[in-house]
Amino acid sequence: MxxxxxxxxxxxxxxxxxxxxxxxxxxxxxxxxxxxxxxxxxxxxxxxxxxxxxxxxxxxxxxxxxxxxxxxxxxxxxxxxxxxxxxxxxxxxxxxxxxxxxxxxxxxxxxxxxxxxxxxxQSQRYVTYKQAATMLPQTIADADPELRARYEDQVESSMELYGELVGAGIPGEDARFVFPNGxxxxxxxxxxxxxxxxxxxxxxxxxxxxxxxxxxxxxxxxxxxxxxxxxxxxxxxxxxLGYCDEMGNRDGHCPIRPHKDRVLEAWAEKAKAARAAGRELPVQS
Ligand SMILES: Cc1cc2nc3c(=O)[nH]c(=O)nc-3n(C[C@H](O)[C@H](O)[C@H](O)COP(=O)(O)OP(=O)(O)OC[C@H]3O[C@@H](n4cnc5c(N)ncnc54)[C@H](O)[C@@H]3O)c2cc1C
CATH class of the missing domain: 3.30.1360.170 (Gyrase A; domain 2)
Incomplete structure (x- = not known):
């Protein structure tokens, strides 16, 4: 490659x-x-x-x-x-x-x-979760099984700790601090x-x-x-828009629309060719 x-x-x-x-x-x-x-x-x-x-x-x-x-x-x-x-x-x-x-x-x-x-x-203050659910990103689902298992253990133990905290009388609004972003x-x-x-x-x-x-x-x-x-x-x-304005796509990896840098380059090329042929491209005002 x-x-x-x-x-x-x-x-x-x-x-x-x-x-x-x-x-x-x-x-x-x-x-x-x-x-x-x-x-x-x-x-x-x-x-x-x-x-x-x-x-x-x-x-x-x-x-x-x-x-x-x-x-x-x-x-x-x-x-x-x-x-x-x-x-x-x-x-x-x-x-x-x-x-x-x-x-x-x-x-x-x-x-x-x-x-x-x-x-x-949904409020994490007013809802006391019996079984809070989490989202598993696909990259982690597809990762090395040992790594995925560690991730799942970590999430599960956060949930268990939440249950223990609530069981010990800690308000849900405080116990929720252990919840993962997922x-x-x-x-x-x-x-x-x-x-x-x-x-x-x-x-x-x-x-x-x-x-x-x-x-x-x-x-x-x-x-x-x-x-x-x-x-x-x-x-x-x-x-x-007709073009991509995302700076993260300057390499053009997303092909939905050409990046604006390519559009401006193409315009500059066209203007140069027109000038060489003795005419100016009309400028939009
Ligand atoms: C791919 C992506 C990556 C991002 N990464 C980050 C990040 O790393 N960190 C981060 O903090 N955020 C990030 N954001 C969030 C982003 O900065 C905006 O806060 C969010 O997309 C809301 O969009 P908006 O500002 O257009 O707001 P909206 O509320 O949807 O506003 C719509 C439009 O109304 C106008 N408008 C709204 N409020 C005002 C105002 N107060 N003054 C003047 N005009 C206004 C603007 O023209 C605005 O575009 C990301 C968003 C995207 C899509």
């Missing part, structure tokens, strides 16, 4: 986390497919159209929700508005998910999102569509940590089941 090939193998695109059953779930609690079909696209269309129409919003919404406006026409306008980054129009629709069996490692990352999203999480948890997350697209852009990216990437694959699947049109906006951020 050449040096370049071995480096590439080392930094290779991470395996799709969906290959393993991680025991986590994302369930779209609200809205139902019927509500999305009847109201969500009409509502976003109403928000977009109100900007350009003399009609009052209630009249636009009435027509849109009654099927008097072609769905393809509504979708075309919504597409254009989203592509142009006019994001407030898609803040009017929200989705609520039940998220189950994810690790605290994941939830710590998830709740870093602040804008347009609300969380409620301890599973449950959350309810409500997000508007703009925030969901933004979070998915970051978390479906192959640079995201495998577990949260898997969660957003499950979330995308849930949205697709109620609306393939709205689901189609949930993609790694490079897809709408």
């Amino acid at each position: 050449t040096v370049e090939a071995s480096q590439r193998a080392k930094t290779g695109i991470p395996k799709n986390p969906g290959r393993a059953d991680l025991g986590m779930k994302a369930t779209l609690l609200v809205p139902s497919k019927a509500i999305v079909e009847q109201y969500y696209v009409p509502l976003i269309y109403t928000a977009c159209r109100t900007c350009y129409s003399e009609l009052p919003p209630e009249e636009i919404f009435r027509k849109a929700a009654n099927g008097e406006i072609d769905v393809a026409k509504m979708q075309r306008l919504i597409n254009g508005v989203i592509e142009s980054g006019h994001g407030s129009t898609i803040e009017h629709v929200v989705f609520t998910f039940g998220i189950t069996g994810v690790s605290r490692t994941l939830s710590h990352q998830l709740v870093r999102h602040r804008a347009g999203v609300a969380f409620d999480q 301890t599973r948890t449950n959350l309810v997350m409500t997000t508007n569509l703009r925030a969901l697209i933004h979070m998915s852009g970051l978390r479906l990216c192959t640079m995201a940590q495998w577990e949260i990437r898997r969660l957003f694959q499950l979330i995308r699947h849930e949205i697709f089941t109620v609306s393939p049109f709205l689901g189609s906006f949930l993609a790694p951020k490079c897809v709408p």
Whole structure:
């Protein structure tokens, strides 16, 4: 193997986390497919159209929700508005998910999102666990059996100690300090569509940590089941951008879109060739 090939193998695109059953779930609690079909696209269309129409919003919404406006026409306008980054129009629709069996490692990352999203999480103060469950990373599951066994022993003894502490009268809020990051948890997350697209852009990216990437694959699947049109906006951020802006992908190991360095190099090459031919490429202003 050449040096370049071995480096590439080392930094290779991470395996799709969906290959393993991680025991986590994302369930779209609200809205139902019927509500999305009847109201969500009409509502976003109403928000977009109100900007350009003399009609009052209630009249636009009435027509849109009654099927008097072609769905393809509504979708075309919504597409254009989203592509142009006019994001407030898609803040009017929200989705609520039940998220189950994810690790605290994941939830710590998830709740870093602040804008347009609300969380409620199972409390380790108020819940006294009889059998707290943990997440086993695939790399450890596949590791040398002796190493895996040591990991499992360590986790198990943390759980046993928790039980002993609680049994000795230590409050759950203090006993939980022995829990590992892999301890599973449950959350309810409500997000508007703009925030969901933004979070998915970051978390479906192959640079995201495998577990949260898997969660957003499950979330995308849930949205697709109620609306393939709205689901189609949930993609790694490079897809709408047209290029990758992650500095960790300068080596181009993730092939979904070319890194922006390559795009700029290609542009510079093109400008040089044009200059050699006696013309300047138009500069966008
Ligand atoms: C691959 C990856 C690696 C990461 N690694 C680390 C790490 O090592 N350490 C670490 O601490 N975090 C890390 N993070 C978390 C990251 O820094 C963000 O905190 C997290 O992704 C939340 O995203 P956001 O800032 O876009 O927030 P969101 O709340 O989702 O905000 C959405 C958008 O609203 C705007 N916005 C929100 N709040 C404000 C504000 N107060 N002022 C101005 N504009 C605002 C911004 O445009 C923002 O992008 C990582 C995230 C990813 C995806």
